[in-house]
Amino acid sequence: MKKLFQIALGIIAAIGGFVDIGELVFDTQAGADFRFQLLWAVPVGVLGIVVFAEMTGRVAAVSGRPVFDVVRMRMGLNVGLITLAASLLINLITLAAEVGGAAIVLQLLFDLNVSTLILLSVVCLVLVVYFVPFGGIERIFGYLGCALLVYVAAAVHLKPNWHEVGQGFVPHLPSSALYAYFVIGVIGAALVPYEVYFYSSGAIEDRWGTADLNLNRANAALGFGLGGILSIALIVVAGEVFFDPHIQPGYLGTTALGAQQAFGEAGLVLALVGMLFAVGGAAVECAFSGAYTLAQFAGWEWGKYRRPRDASRFTMAWLIFFALAFVIVETGVDPVLLTEYAVILSVVALPLTYLPLLLIARDRTFMGDHANGILGNVLGWLYFVIILGVSLAAIPLMLITNGGSV
Amino acid sequence: MEDKQMDLVYRVLDDQLVDIEGRRCGRVDDLEFDGSLGDPPRLYAILSGSGTWHRRLPRPLRKLGERIFGTGVSGRDVIRVPWEQVEEISSVIRLKAKARDLGLGQGDERDAALVAKLPKS
Amino acid sequence: MGREGVRASIEQLASISAEGALMAGDLARGRTKTTFVRVHGAELSAQAEHEAEKLSDAPVSAGLQNSVQGAIELSSDIAGAIDDLRVSPHDRKQARVNEVKLRRWAEETRGLAEKL
Numbered sequence: 001m002k003k004l005f006q007i008a009l010g011i012i013a014a015i016g017g018f019v020d021i022g023e024l025v026f027d028t029q030a031g032a033d034f035r036f037q038l039l040w041a042v043p044v045g046v047l048g049i050v051v052f053a054e055m056t057g058r059v060a061a062v063s064g065r066p067v068f069d070v071v072r073m074r075m076g077l078n079v080g081l082i083t084l085a086a087s088l089l090i091n092l093i094t095l096a097a098e099v100g101g102a103a104i105v106l107q108l109l110f111d112l113n114v115s116t117l118i119l120l121s122v123v124c125l126v127l128v129v130y131f132v133p134f135g136g137i138e139r140i141f142g143y144l145g146c147a148l149l150v151y152v153a154a155a156v157h158l159k160p161n162w163h164e165v166g167q168g169f170v171p172h173l174p175s176s177a178l179y180a181y182f183v184i185g186v187i188g189a190a191l192v193p194y195e196v197y198f199y200s201s202g203a204i205e206d207r208w209g210t211a212d213l214n215l216n217r218a219n220a221a222l223g224f225g226l227g228g229i230l231s232i233a234l235i236v237v238a239g240e241v242f243f244d245p246h247i248q249p250g251y252l253g254t255t256a257l258g259a260q261q262a263f264g265e266a267g268l269v270l271a272l273v274g275m276l277f278a279v280g281g282a283a284v285e286c287a288f289s290g291a292y293t294l295a296q297f298a299g300w301e302w303g304k305y306r307r308p309r310d311a312s313r314f315t316m317a318w319l320i321f322f323a324l325a326f327v328i329v330e331t332g333v334d335p336v337l338l339t340e341y342a343v344i345l346s347v348v349a350l351p352l353t354y355l356p357l358l359l360i361a362r363d364r365t366f367m368g369d370h371a372n373g374i375l376g377n378v379l380g381w382l383y384f385v386i387i388l389g390v391s392l393a394a395i396p397l398m399l400i401t402n403g404g405s406v
Numbered sequence: 407m408e409d410k411q412m413d414l415v416y417r418v419l420d421d422q423l424v425d426i427e428g429r430r431c432g433r434v435d436d437l438e439f440d441g442s443l444g445d446p447p448r449l450y451a452i453l454s455g456s457g458t459w460h461r462r463l464p465r466p467l468r469k470l471g472e473r474i475f476g477t478g479v480s481g482r483d484v485i486r487v488p489w490e491q492v493e494e495i496s497s498v499i500r501l502k503a504k505a506r507d508l509g510l511g512q513g514d515e516r517d518a519a520l521v522a523k524l525p526k527s
Numbered sequence: 528m529g530r531e532g533v534r535a536s537i538e539q540l541a542s543i544s545a546e547g548a549l550m551a552g553d554l555a556r557g558r559t560k561t562t563f564v565r566v567h568g569a570e571l572s573a574q575a576e577h578e579a580e581k582l583s584d585a586p587v588s589a590g591l592q593n594s595v596q597g598a599i600e601l602s603s604d605i606a607g608a609i610d611d612l613r614v615s616p617h618d619r620k621q622a623r624v625n626e627v628k629l630r631r632w633a634e635e636t637r638g639l640a641e642k643l
Contacts, residue, residue, distance in 0.1 A: 064497040072433065073420045077462045080420070111562035131526065245545035246637060248538070250574070253567035257549060264558030272563075298456070299422055299433035301514050308527040310429075312517035315527075365416075366497070405535065 007215060009139070011222045015149075017142040018227020019234075020282035021101040021252075022094075022189035022343045024275060025336050027231050028255045029404065030182045031238025032247055036160070036168030039235055041183045043169070045190025046228035048386065050220050051379050052191070052354060055361040055372070056200035057216035061208040062370045065360070066201045067353060068296035074356035084297045086349040091194055091290040094342040095321055096328040098283035099125070100335030104252050105276045109269075115330065121280070122326045129284055129318065134205050134304040141281025148274030151233035154262035158240040165236060181397040181404050184390050185340070188347035190231060191387070194289040196353075201292040205305050210370065237262070250336060287325075291317035340403055347394045350387050358384060412495075414449070422498040423454060423487070423510065430498075431505035431514075435459065438486065449489050452499070454510060457483030485509045528585030530643055536578045537598045537640040540605060543575045544633035547609040551626035554612055554619065561616040568613030575606040594639050601636050605629065 030038040056067055065073070068087075072080045102125075103117040110117075128137060174180035199220075208216065237258040242249060249255060252275065259271035288304070295302035295314045302314040309315075329335065358380045362372040372380055398404075412418070414437060423432045432454035439447040457478035460471030476483030487501065487508050494500040505511035521527050528536075550568065553559040579602035582595050608625040615621060 069422060076420060077435075077459060078464065081459075081463075108563050108566050109560075111565050130524075241549070242546075245549070245633065246538070246542060247546045247549075248542040251567065251570050253563065253570060254546060256563070257546065257553075257567070260553055260559055260563075261549065264553065264556070265560050268560055268563060295430075299430060299454070301430045301511070308524060309518045309521045310514075312514050312521040315521050315524075316517050 007218050010215075010219055011226065012143060012146060014142065014219060014223025015146060015227045015230070017138065017145055017278070017281050017285075018224060019145065019148055019230045019274075019278045020094075020189075020192065020195075021097050021279050021335065021339045022192060023231050023234060024101070024252060024255050024278070025249075025339045026182070026185040026189040026343060027234035028238040028242070028249045028258065030186050031235040031240075032242035032249050034179060034182065035239040035243040036165050036236065037172070037179070038182055038186050039165065039168030039232060040171040041186040042190065042228050042231045042235065044171070044386070045187035046225055046231070047379075048187065048191045048383050049195065050224045051383050052196050052357070053199050053224055054217060054220035055357050055376070055380065056196050057203050057208070057220055058213060058370060059357065059361050059367070060200045060203035061212050061216055062210055062368070063360070063366045064204065065366075066204050066292065066296055067197045067357060068293050070360050071353055071356050072297050074359055075352070079352070080297065083349070083352040084293065086345075086352065087193065087197075087293050088290055090342060090346045090349060091286050091293065092321065092324055092328070093338055093345065094192070094194060095283055095286040095290065095325040096333070097335045097338035097342050098279045098286060099322075099325045100329040100333070100338065101252060101279040102276060102283060103329065104335060105256075105272050105279065108253055108256065109272050109276075118326065118329050121283075122322055125280060125283055125287075126319065126322050129287065130308070134202070137281075137284055138202075141277050141284065144277035145274055145281055147270045148230055148278055149233075150259050150263065150267055150270040150274060151237050152229060154259050154267060155233040155236040155240075157262045158237065160236055160240050168235075177397055177400045178404065180393065181401045184347060184394050184397060185343055185404065186231070186235075187386075187390055188343045188394070190228065191347070191350065192343070193346055193350055193353055194286050197289040197292055198285040201288070201296075201302075205303050213370065234258075252336065283325075287318045287321045290321045291315075337403075344394050344398050347387075348391050351384070351391050354384060354387055417495060418452075418499065421495075423452070423501060424498045425501050425505040425508070425510065426493070426503055427505075429505050429511060431501075431508075431510035432485065434499060435484075436461070451489055452487040452492070453484055454487060455482075455484040481509060485512075528581070528587050530591065532585070533582065533587060533591050533595060533598075534640050534643045536582055537594065537636055537643070540575060540578050540598055540602050541633050541636035541640060543571050543578075543609075544601075544605045544629050544636055547571055547605060547612070548626050548629035548633060551608070551612055551622045551629055554616060554622040555626055557619065564616045565613045568609050572606040572609040572613070575602050575609065578602060579606070591643070594643060597639050598636060601632050601639075605632050605636075608632075 071083050099121055102121040106117045107114050241258045241261045256271045260268035291314050294317050300313045301311040364371045419434055421434050425431050434452050436453035436458040438451040440450040441447040457476035459475040460468045463471040478484045491502050493502045579599050582599050587595050608629050
């Protein structure tokens with residue numbers, strides 16, 4: 001019973017932790033531009049991250065290897081270095097976007113100077129990460145991020161045409177470059193690699209073993225899977241509120257306005273609080289992921305379960321990540337724009353981390369009886385093809401559509 | 407593959423080194439063999455440290471690699487761990503001695519002095 | 528600035544006006560938070576001014592002059608109405624008037640874009 005309760009709490013935290021600034025930006029724009037027509041891309045992205053996360057969790061539990069251990073081992077030094085450089089860059093851009101997002105949400109709540117709020121956000125995040133234990137961090141941000149469930153309530157309250165919503169889940173071929181760009185954006189926003197690096201390293205931090213494989217399956221499928229409901233709700237709300245008046249959302253404030261339209265001030269406040277903890281939690285995951293990535297690649301000691309001085313380079317790494325993100329955001333760059341670059345670039349680099357993980361997850365030398373079964377292999381390779389296609393199309397579509405603005 | 411044979415690239419190269427106290431202390435960045443021509447080569451040592459990386463890069467990038475990752479100064483950016491120090495090869499390469507005694511994990515020790523100044527470190 | 532660029536800029540103005548109308552409506556009904564109106568209103572009105580600057584600075588062909596001029600005039604009305612909201616977030620009556628105006632300007636601006 002206690003175990004079940006723990007699983008339930010973990011799943012609630014995962015739901016709240018699923019959404020980050022990528023979804024808040026891309027899903028809202030997708031709903032505003034195409035109403036419900038892009039809904040089908042959400043389950044495609046969500047199933048992708050479930051497959052990826054389940055494999056990384058299983059590899060971590062069975063072989064004790066986190067993602068970048070596997071990347072280095074399977075891809076060797078050269079491809080490994082390219083993957084490392086790409087991942088660090090993407091992590092940093094994403095972290096800057098999340099920190100900037102947190103500052104904007106705080107500004108919408110308190111109307112203070114944005115520069116001060118950026119500093120405040122970074123300082124608070126650093127203090128939480130430094131002093132709160134791993135499980136506590138997941139729970140604080142995960143539970144409070146659940147305030148975003150207001151979008152699920154709003155999606156129902158706004159009484160959309162459910163038949164049309166249902167039709168949105170039937171995949172159809174892109175009718176324009178802009179539509180194709182948003183398909184990639186919605187899939188990419190769900191399939192963010194830093195969440196997977198964090199998940200796999202977290203499994204090792206929590207000392208998972210083969211006894212935890214069911215927990216891994218439940219967390220990956222239900223946590224990430226149910227998190228997808230928030231994405232769907234964001235698209236439905238944006239489709240109902242912004243599509244008809246031809247509003248092109250370019251601010252986090254616009255996303256919040258959707259919840260306000262449904263429930264007034266209470267909706268607005270819940271949305272902003274949810275966003276604050278969703279992007280704050282994502283910032284923590286990003287900073288950790290950057291440090292995990294670097295430490296695992298180079299073989300340094302790492303982990304939040306170690307005392308900071310016992311994993312000193314890991315500690316320095318995440319502190320430096322926050323400092324760099326702070327500098328980037330203070331230059332005044334638009335976090336929404338950063339988010340778009342981060343999501344598209346992470347889609348481009350995705351095959352580099354996905355492939356080695358898939359190769360080791362199906363390798364009986366390392367995984368024994370826990371290697372991919374038939375379903376795991378079919379889904380694993382199917383998603384490799386999807387990820388490769390999305391990765392190759394991302395940059396050309398970004399250029400053709402001028403980053404979704406035509 | 408027979409039991410006594412081992413694919414070094416598959417099982418050892420690029421793997422994690424862990425010392426006798428369970429500390430992660432670098433990776434197997436290269437392997438060193440000795441022996442004369444005509445004799446069977448003998449695996450002599452593990453090389454760990456970014457100073458080995460430039461040798462593994464494509465030729466046109468080696469100069470740049472030296473500048474970024476070091477030229478391979480023994481004891482500084484490359485540590486030589488005698489093969490006899492390997493206790494076990496599992497999901498990691500487990501060593502028989504402490505990292506400090508083998509010269510590994512110097513970077514962590516250097517930064518530890520800095521991190522130790524932080525509260526509750 | 529080519530036809531597509533002008534059109535994108537004018538569509539953006541229509542979007543800002545429509546969003547301003549939604550905000551004004553919520554303000555008129557007491558369904559929002561003052562800080563939100565101030566901050567998000569400032570973002571929207573600054574962007575309206577930015578689009579107007581883009582339109583007035585860019586050299587456009589003679590055929591586009593009328594549309595561009597119309598859009599620039601509307602943009603200052605739109606930015607002004609949104610500024611009213613953020614400067615006086617407690618004035619519900621004015622918000623109601625501005626809601627109607629912003630909605631109308633959104634349609635007019637969109638009409639300009641569609642003609643291109």
